[in-house]
Amino acid sequence: MEAPARTLGVLAVDMMSQPCRALVLLDALSGGGLVERKTVLIHKAQHLSEEERARNPIGKLPYLELSDPAGERVLTESHAIARYLAAASGGRVPRHLYPTGDALACARVDALLDWQHTNLRQGAAKLVFAEVIGPRRGLAVPPAIVEQARSTLNAALRAMGETHLAGGRREWLGGLADASFADVSALCELDQLRTLGGAYEALVAGPHPVVAAWAERTRRRLEPHYSRATDMLRRVERRASSSASRL
Amino acid sequence: MEAPARTLGVLAVDMMSQPCRALVLLDALSGGGLVERKTVLIHKAQHLSEEERARNPIGKLPYLELSDPAGERVLTESHAIARYLAAASGGRVPRHLYPTGDALACARVDALLDWQHTNLRQGAAKLVFAEVIGPRRGLAVPPAIVEQARSTLNAALRAMGETHLAGGRREWLGGLADASFADVSALCELDQLRTLGGAYEALVAGPHPVVAAWAERTRRRLEPHYSRATDMLRRVERRASSSASRL
Incomplete structure (x- = not known):
């Protein structure tokens, strides 16, 4: 039996935020499991808490807490995260969504x-x-x-x-x-x-x-x-x- | 004697525009010759002329008129153009500027x-x-x-x-x-x-x-x-x- 494919990190989201929904959709359209998901509620100012600020100084959602960091532990910006997931997931993101390699x-x-x-x-x-x-x-x-x-x-x-x-x-x-x-x-x-x-x-x-x-x-x-x-x-x-x- | 490396297209710029200067710098820092350059003057509204609008309907600078188009003839948006030049130039863009492949x-x-x-x-x-x-x-x-x-x-x-x-x-x-x-x-x-x-x-x-x-x-x-x-x-x-x- 094959081991389940490992995730590329933990994605911090608030489902009321549009770039967060876009990445959750990207994951779902890729069969799920590219990322784990954790919720940070903007209307409760959780993204500005001391703990969250220490993790993600830019203080915005979404961010990806990387499984294998090189340098900083988090990657920010939804479009940059989408491109990274497409490039690093070994072809799990459908090519029509982001045509890696072309x-x-x-x-x-x-x-x-x-x-x-x-x-x-x-x-x-x-x-x-x-x-x-x-x-x-x-x-x-x-x-x-x-x-x-x-x-x-x-x-x-x-x-x-x-x-x-x-x-x-x-x-x-x-x-x-x-x-x-x-x-x-x-x-x-x-x-x-x-x-x-x-x-x-x-x-x-x-x-x-x-x-x-x-x-x-x-x-x-x-x-x-x-x-x-x-x-x-x-x-x-x-x-x-x-x-x-x-x- | 080797043939000179061919360009990836014609870059339309106005040197008063910041994203245009950024791409001209990227080309120069790559040894030059990634693109040919043509000037379109924004203060003379040349980017909005009929001829330019037919080429680039979005009406903004910079744009890259591709040597080998697949679909549309032009590629817009300075960051997208930079990423394309890095990926398509066969390693001529220095890795520190954009680390293709990682x-x-x-x-x-x-x-x-x-x-x-x-x-x-x-x-x-x-x-x-x-x-x-x-x-x-x-x-x-x-x-x-x-x-x-x-x-x-x-x-x-x-x-x-x-x-x-x-x-x-x-x-x-x-x-x-x-x-x-x-x-x-x-x-x-x-x-x-x-x-x-x-x-x-x-x-x-x-x-x-x-x-x-x-x-x-x-x-x-x-x-x-x-x-x-x-x-x-x-x-x-x-x-x-x-x-x-x-x-």
Whole structure:
């Protein structure tokens, strides 16, 4: 009997965080067991505790606590972790998600991931901070900042639809043959807008039907893992919708 | 006589753009000839011309027009291009810049590069846009946006000094053995602050001496290529300082 494949480390996540969900999905889509999972709750400030700060000074999730460290014990940044898991797992990550060993194919996925960091994420994550997380922490976010996040998000969704999905003539981002980790990461980024109570329809589905159709297609492609990874998010979404409907 | 090694494509750049300078430096530090170079001037809106948009619909610099395209003809995003050049150049990119073939060592550089995109760049590039580029285009940037860019930049510089440089106990970002492409990219990001006329001292050198010392060390490490790649920037900096001194 073969020994079970060993994990590459312990992945610290909060399932309410989009880059955390993207990595949990990557693991599940790879058959599971690439990493062990441990939960660190952001809303309880566990990531800022003394113990967590000693482990991960940058104080952000996700991070991977490596089984075999060389230098620092943790690796941060979800895209860097995804690339590492694909390269170090001996082929367990499906090639369509990240095509290890083909420099140009990898670069196509990398370019989409980098674009997301400086475009889509600057809209979506900042808007969720401005409208949900900031107010919950008692921070009043200036209207100019909220407006900028909305406008960045809208420009990013337009570029996604018109360029990365070629106006709907492409099934997956960048015209790749199957969903890549760039689709997984972008979908998780958009999903967080569901915590805004109706905003997903107003910000994404209405004005950007090509993106909304891609998002539905990607969700289906990632099942049954998608539903499991977004279970907590959907509970928060239902709460947000029901409080919006009481307004 | 050996045929000269062929280039991997034509790199479209504007030497006033930080990610463009970072890639030109990567090529020079690799002995030159990884790419041919063509200039597209952003201040003349050449990147938005019909011809350029047909080639590169995303409308941003730098991009690499590939010698051997598979799918799209261009590859965008400076970090993705750097990684591609390192992987596809047959070992011409020095290993200390990007350690191809070692998954964890690559991931350490990737994590630093990703961190820059969502932290350092959100401060530095946005501040230069707010204070130099926006006003030149007749855009009034709201004070809350300028304030946010300053505060993001300051937090990123603090994290660079305290974490990535361990309070000055590390010579290079992330504690790597030599300067990596993450040092090159971060240095270019900071250099653009020199167009603000005195702001480099006020924003970087004064409050963040560990970062300023690393920047000087990195500049020296990248000579003589650094001076060549930043020639145009220094001319603009001199103009900015002399107009600031007339105020």
